[in-house]
Amino acid sequence: MPRNSVDVRRLVDELVAQVNAAYGLYLDATTGFAANLRMIAEAQKQTGATDDSPFFYSFGAPTDGGHVLLHQTTNSAFKGRNRDNGPNYIQLARFLIVMLFELWETGYRRPVAQAAGVQRDNLLSPVFGDLRLLRHEILHNKSRLSPETKGKLQVISPPTTDSVDMNKEAVEHLVRAVKAGLDDMVKSFTGQDPGYRTVWLAT
Numbered sequence: 001m002p003r004n005s006v007d008v009r010r011l012v013d014e015l016v017a018q019v020n021a022a023y024g025l026y027l028d029a030t031t032g033f034a035a036n037l038r039m040i041a042e043a044q045k046q047t048g049a050t051d052d053s054p055f056f057y058s059f060g061a062p063t064d065g066g067h068v069l070l071h072q073t074t075n076s077a078f079k080g081r082n083r084d085n086g087p088n089y090i091q092l093a094r095f096l097i098v099m100l101f102e103l104w105e106t107g108y109r110r111p112v113a114q115a116a117g118v119q120r121d122n123l124l125s126p127v128f129g130d131l132r133l134l135r136h137e138i139l140h141n142k143s144r145l146s147p148e149t150k151g152k153l154q155v156i157s158p159p160t161t162d163s164v165d166m167n168k169e170a171v172e173h174l175v176r177a178v179k180a181g182l183d184d185m186v187k188s189f190t191g192q193d194p195g196y197r198t199v200w201l202a203t
Contacts (some may be wrong), residue, residue: 005190007115012186014065015108016179016196023175026037026096030089030168036082040075051076085167093166096137100178101131116189130156137164156183 043049056072081087105128113123130153137145141166150158155177159165165173179196186194 004115004117008112008189009186009192009194011108011112011115012182012194012196015103015112016194018103018107019175019178019182021105022096022099023171026092033082033088034084034087037079041081044075046128046154049075049088051079070127074180076152089167090165093171094143094164094172097131097134097164097174098138100174101135106131112185117193125181125185126154127156128175130154131178134164 039054044051044053051074054072054185055075055078057070059068059070060066104125109128110120113120116123123190133149133152134145134156137143137149145159145162145164155175157170159170176199178198181197183194186192186196
């Protein structure tokens with residue numbers, strides 16, 4: 001048993017709550033992408049706007065004197081980036097990968113190691129090791145996925161493309177892998193299975 005198995009469990013519980021919050025944000029946002037497509041289809045139907053018509057975000061209405069343009073594109077580009085598993089989904093998955101790794105590396109790795117009575121560098125997790133590799137490609141290699149990185153991944157299945165491109169299904173598998181990895185970590189130090197990976201079926 002580690003020096004403080006109660007603290008190990010408490011800290012990892014906190015981390016899992018952060019993982020759940022980050023994944024909840026991903027799910028909320030991707031649900032919004034689908035709503036965006038329905039919204040623009042209805043707007044085009046009502047106004048007769050074409051795919052080449054401008055789409056923009058702004059503070060205030062265009063007729064207001066204080067109107068401030070924040071972003072402008074076309075209806076076609078807006079629909080393209082919001083399409084199912086399109087660019088918005090891929091970019092958000094990249095943000096999620098970076099966030100999950102940083103939560104572990106800068107927020108919880110050292111405290112968990114201290115509670116477990118091990119050196120920080122000796123507290124290893126294959127799934128967070130994979131996230132570290134993917135994070136590096138996202139931030140330092142323009143999201144390109146090198147053959148070397150693909151060959152080093154231990155837990156996370158590499159995307160089929162040469163970029164860090166993850167669709168909704170791949171993100172779900174990633175989050176499950178993170179929770180299973182944290183289950184293994186807690187079991188190794190406390191002898192108890194916290195069941196973070198448990199999937200609840202809606203009835």
